[in-house]
Amino acid sequence: MPAVLASYKSAIAEYILPSVTRPSRYIAGEWNSVGKDPETAEVRVALAFPDAYEIGMSHMGLKILYQILNARPEILAERAYAPWLDAEALFRRHGIPLCSHESSLPLGSFDILGFTLQYELSFATILNMLELAGIPLCASDRDIRHPLVVAGGPVAFAPEPLADFMDAFLIGDGEEATLELCGVVREWKREGGSREELLRAVKGIAGMYVPALHQPGEVVRKRTALKLDVVDYGQFPVPYMEIVHDRANIEVMRGCAQGCRFCQAGYIYRPIREHSAPRIRTLVDQALRGTGYEEVSLSSLSIADLSCLRDLVPPLMASLIPDKTSLSLPSLRVEALNRNPEIAAEIGKVRKTGFTIAPEAGSARLRKVINKEGFDEEQIFTAVRNAAGAGWESVKFYFMIGLPTEEQADLDELVRVAKESARIARRESPRGFGLTVSVGSFVPKPHTPFQWFAQ
Template structure:
């Protein structure tokens, strides 16, 4: 396998907007020798790094596969447009994050199928790697392309592009797929033989071999065996930048629009003891600032009231916050102490999802439990408890929706805003977010039509006008995106032609509103002779065949038909988690509590009937629950370096990495006070992205004193190569800030002479040229500011400039810059401007080869400085 990692570092990272998307090297990332493995799989997410790294399922598979020494899993994400263009221009294939291997060299490419508008991203990633797009066009030696995820439950629109779909839970199936692949490779069989072997694995759908049989999804009964502390920890901020512990899988609320609620039955829970152990271990091993208890409906976790207080007691000293996504209104009202507990570290905001504005429409969607008085009570409790905001989430265009339902949405919002403003002591934000209803396969609403785009737009416009009147922030989802999502959710295999034509017309990254090319999608439909409105905006008969009928989710189609009819009658269906069985067809029939006990779940025997506190540690003392403000005991100053590939980290990314390393190392860091506590960690000056820092300075305040050399040693064991502490010492707590002390900085700028004519190289390396530049009264440099590009005179910033040659013949300059208010032209910009004039077009592509390292921070005082560079010291 050939690695393209160096090509990425040299040719791609210096020129993209967010290089940390492509760096890799994260804490807990796994690298193996491919020669010592029998199966190599690229786990591919068809969206950007910050989206894909937030997906828990991919991280679970990454760990499961890499736990087996004979298997190798590496990650790859969709490149942003700038990296995409550069990869094509430089003829560098899309490659894995860990080792830089081309996707074409892996045995398997496994895509996460999470969103219909990522289909063209799949084709783009294959094309960037040089892998044939269609399964039928792949030959011996080409990788197999497989997929799994919720979108795969209607696999037909992309069936011709994938060799295999894994339906349902992947924890066990992915290993069986890899084992079959290893056996096939050992046997030397032809490509078709592996497809035949896969088709025999439960939950595996091979489109090329399908003969009309039903494919039953895979179900992992137990959620054990996952080490949440072993997941890669990103440098950049991602969408869900926190530890996510899957405390429960599945949901039995029965919301009739919700595909996940039907796909992932039966409901499976973790015990209180296990949840707490996993959360604390994950925090210790990752260093995250927040832990999230992930599930489709956290309110259904029977041990929730006991887990939260005990867990918060242990998170509070380290200022680690707890997040409970998908928290229902009735839970906040029934257990107000839960909201109070999770606000003990950070009081930001939480989401309430009534989904529909009126009680009648909530009955239609089977979400009757959201009584408006409960909504008002939840808002009142949040405002009184000091929360900053609440977000309401609604859907528009739901089946049977009328104008009265929209009016009720506005009325509830108006009254909630009035209550919040009256009860909050420090201001309170209320946001309403709406998304158009999208019919989904395997739900009771799969037979309903989606409202036309024109009708949905009218509803959005109406809500925007009305909610502006009550001074509430309103956010909405693009109706065009929802229309396309409905088309690809409900379509059949003929849509494969549309997907490919859309890709050929330049459609990709369609999940990002700024990149959605709706007109080109309409061209793709027109050119392939398919009417998308006949798919999305057409109601279906209950007895007509559906493109996904050959997929068995465990929930009977007859049950979904009954639910469809009950929706039209506005009748509800009970939650079988806490009530009688609804006979949906899943394996937990005829009684969920009995089934849960039989499979070994440690849950309460009835609805909150038996406490689980025996599994938990006792509550901490009152002083721990409400700690006094921390007084720092010690301040340690340290020198660190950011070198190699990690030079592409931003200042905030370095701060985040150091903060998490301190937590992994178990350092008792002091925190700021207020609603959003931060570690008392500061760095001297922000390093520009792409610039090495060889002798950088930082300060950290501790709440318990320790030897500086011990701190450095412990933190270094929790950092990756390229970001390390070099030495540390104690300074007074009252010492001035580092930023105030730095008066000058020194940079070492190097440029290889490859491609230069000898006379140019001699001129550039001459000190006379530097002196000529410094004799100028002004050096005008074009820089990018928030307000746009502008011209800046950099001459007042320049203290000195000397030239020399390195041992390998490369050109080298030492550039000293003055710091201070209003001065901030980057060294790259200064040197590029000066060299551009001197080189005058006589060498192409030299700008990308320019390498900058900050080698010295010169401090106020008795000539204090930090430097590892003799030539820099000689110029001081």
């Protein structure tokens, strides 16, 4: 792998920044970003998100790995994002390779290039980023001059579409395995082995799938972190520009026990691991003090299943109210919102914007099919009444269409439930009330009961 490092910072400043619509996507030095000397690092890792900066900066997993890796003095971790079309054209025109965000080092000069796979539509972007970086697309064409190209994230649980292009996949949680991978690369560099020797060593890490060395019948078991890694959310980089989720996000729980049959995350992130209420309050305080955000979100797949939620929210809100910091929660199950109306009242003490609930299907029959039958339509209407009566301004519904066994009658029920909810909201709210209905299409996901159903 390259020993001489050449930064393209001045070239990017001269040819890219003055000519793109949003130069803040490519400006480094954000608050809390890490500035290490690449020349002294024993292992250099580029954490790549195959989408625009404002989307990648909203992804918590990349930030967690960024902090964990940079906490080790021998490791340098820098970020990389997919350039927008205007910037990509300029990179190509001026012969500038795709570079890391912090030091503007070519991605090809790193020891490890790690992609996060959040959705299948990013596959083409990954190949485009490899080409822009001057890295051979096919893993079989790479040698010791090139980075080890690794992918992880939920889509890595179905790795074969990208198997020809990745040296390895990390299946499961990345906090521990990524550090082990860096240790393997560090030893390999010291000993000066071949690329095949490196791949064999990587294959020995639990949770790693190496396509080139995989034998028929071999089973790769997912990597599971037994507890949530302790990170300081106040040390996460703060962007110069507005991003998709422009707030402090705290992972309070990983895993879900609901078992919705379409939901991949509910199956691949088991078992449930969660923080205690005191720990969550500490993490929130660190995040707000270190970033300056005025909104904090408690992130989980099913926030209503957080065992300490009822004991957590009142004292947490008491600490947030003096600074007028608002608290937001992910989408709530209908029955959970009705069972805990005091939570809605508490988090609305600073800013009443909107609640998100996820019925997923309009009819009771179809909710039973997808294993989401803990409520009926009357409970949906009650949730809307409670939110409107408490002074909330809006409710957002998540529905899906195209679910297995769906019939026209199920779609008619969806429309009817939405219209009736809107009528109730207008009647109950003294100031006006907005109802947003978000309708997504069913996509069969691997490792779910619905994985073999047609879309």
